[in-house]
Amino acid sequence: MPIKQHIADAKQRMDAALETVRRELATMRTGRATVALLDGIRVDYYGNPTPLNQVANLSAPDPTLVTIQPWEPNMVAPIEKAIRSSDLDLNPQNDGKLIRVPVPPLTEERRKTLVKHAHKMAEDGRVAVRNVRRDANDRLKKLLKEHELGEDDEKHAISEVQKLTDLHIEKITEALKKKESEILAV
Numbered sequence: 506m507p508i509k510q511h512i513a514d515a516k517q518r519m520d521a522a523l524e525t526v527r528r529e530l531a532t533m534r535t536g537r538a539t540v541a542l543l544d545g546i547r548v549d550y551y552g553n554p555t556p557l558n559q560v561a562n563l564s565a566p567d568p569t570l571v572t573i574q575p576w577e578p579n580m581v582a583p584i585e586k587a588i589r590s591s592d593l594d595l596n597p598q599n600d601g602k603l604i605r606v607p608v609p610p611l612t613e614e615r616r617k618t619l620v621k622h623a624h625k626m627a628e629d630g631r632v633a634v635r636n637v638r639r640d641a642n643d644r645l646k647k648l649l650k651e652h653e654l655g656e657d658d659e660k661h662a663i664s665e666v667q668k669l670t671d672l673h674i675e676k677i678t679e680a681l682k683k684k685e686s687e688i689l690a691v
Contacts, residue, residue: 508645508654508662515641515666519634519673526630526677533619533626534593535687538565538608543573548580548587557584561604573597573604611688619688627681631674638670 531541540563547554557563561575561584575581581599588597588606594615597606611619645662648654654662 508658511641511644511648512662512665512669515637516669518637518640519669522630522633522637523673523676523680525633526626527680529626530623530680530684533623533684533688534595534608534611535619535684536608536611536690537568537687538571538606540565540571542593542608543571543588543606546587546591549583550580557587560584569608571606571608573606574602575604578602616688620685623681623684623688627677630677634670634673634677638666641666 528544531539532543532545534542540558543557543563546557548557548560549555550560557573560577560580561573563571563573565571573584575584578601581601581604584604585597585599588595588604595606595608597604599605642663645654645659645666649656649659
């Protein structure tokens, strides 16, 4: 496998780690109501755990409310149960056809807990990026050992992988700072 393919593979895997962190941060609750808040919720749909957005229309008509319109009336109870059993501390209310999920303002203690959780998610993402770097560097060193690669090429490739690592870690840090400011905004 040529050097460019190794670097492209490492970039693709780092991009995947970055996207995972962004997606996880998007599902974290802030003081504002967003439909992304409910992305991690799975509903029992005829025996299959199904993402909520695949069994209902979701909308956030104002900053303190998410509304859920199930496509099938018999899905109201399972959706309500799934939201109550999630770790989002939300209390859905239904009128038989529409589920309203008020998003109460966060307490200072809950905000601090969420920020700690966001930091943990970001650190997990950084670790994943560093693991990709380690794997890529190990493969490059193996190619050098097998004489399929010159020392200069290996050093250049390792520096390219390091640049990618630094860039992705920086992007994760930016996403964390943005989420942290959203959480702490009163």
